[in-house]
Amino acid sequence: MSAAIQLDGVSVTRDGRAVLADVSLRAAPGETLSVLGSSGSGKTTLLRVVAGFLAPSSGTVRVGEVVAADSGRSLLPPEERGIAMVFQDLALWPHLTVHGNLAFGLEARRVPRAERDARIASILRRVGLAGKERRHPGELSGGERQRVAIARALVVEPRAVLLDEPLSNLDVGLKQELLGLFRELLGERGATALYVTHDPREARALGERTAVLDAGRVVHVGSLDALRARSDLPVARDLLDALDR
Ligand SMILES: Nc1ncnc2c1ncn2[C@@H]1O[C@H](COP(=O)(O)OP(=O)(O)OP(=O)(O)O)[C@@H](O)[C@H]1O
Numbered sequence: 001m002s003a004a005i006q007l008d009g010v011s012v013t014r015d016g017r018a019v020l021a022d023v024s025l026r027a028a029p030g031e032t033l034s035v036l037g038s039s040g041s042g043k044t045t046l047l048r049v050v051a052g053f054l055a056p057s058s059g060t061v062r063v064g065e066v067v068a069a070d071s072g073r074s075l076l077p078p079e080e081r082g083i084a085m086v087f088q089d090l091a092l093w094p095h096l097t098v099h100g101n102l103a104f105g106l107e108a109r110r111v112p113r114a115e116r117d118a119r120i121a122s123i124l125r126r127v128g129l130a131g132k133e134r135r136h137p138g139e140l141s142g143g144e145r146q147r148v149a150i151a152r153a154l155v156v157e158p159r160a161v162l163l164d165e166p167l168s169n170l171d172v173g174l175k176q177e178l179l180g181l182f183r184e185l186l187g188e189r190g191a192t193a194l195y196v197t198h199d200p201r202e203a204r205a206l207g208e209r210t211a212v213l214d215a216g217r218v219v220h221v222g223s224l225d226a227l228r229a230r231s232d233l234p235v236a237r238d239l240l241d242a243l244d245r
């Protein structure tokens, strides 16, 4: 079910400037790789390239065994990549209910109605939103909207899921609770995940490996402890600052 995500020498140039520069990264099937970087370092751009919304200027993107983009050309449209995304601004459809937001992707995949509704009910229970199916996004709290966005991404049972700072603006307790839940849900489904954040506490809670982006370059892949030891990287101290506060 889950697919490796692999980038080799991926660059993205915009307005004559490299927004991503020679990025090579691999997330193994079922792995959650966190991507840590300050504002403007290229995190959202990286996810857009993997999702297929943006073709890289050069380099190769593989999803599972398939080459999805190569040398400036997208070879596989987003809907054929089996990847779901939680957008930085969530991008929930305001005119649809919670149920409608989740049903959309399942209908597009022609999941029969009974199974569709069972899957929606099941994931809404898991994220603590049972009973709120008929609300519109505008009738939910910020944290509830973030749960809807995560549920909408996972309900289609993607091979990989890309999350763009999905838990920003939540208080620490709620963040920890949702991170725990998110790990559980990913573990059950075995989906590969790229989890973008500028908060090292989130990267630490997700465990495993963290890739660090700095001005469009991957400057580190490994544990946060190993990052701390990188005295050659000025950005390491800035990024890890929040852990020491
Ligand atoms: N459509 C675009 N045209 C030109 N430059 C762009 C475009 N989109 C993004 N950029 C630039 O690319 C760089 C990386 O942007 P990106 O959105 O990937 O950063 P980010 O790491 O996600 O930042 P944040 O943490 O603030 O969300 C920024 O300097 C940004 O101004």
Ligand SMILES: [Mg+2]
Residues within 6 Å of the ligand: 043, 044, 045, 088, 164
């Ligand atoms: Mg961003």
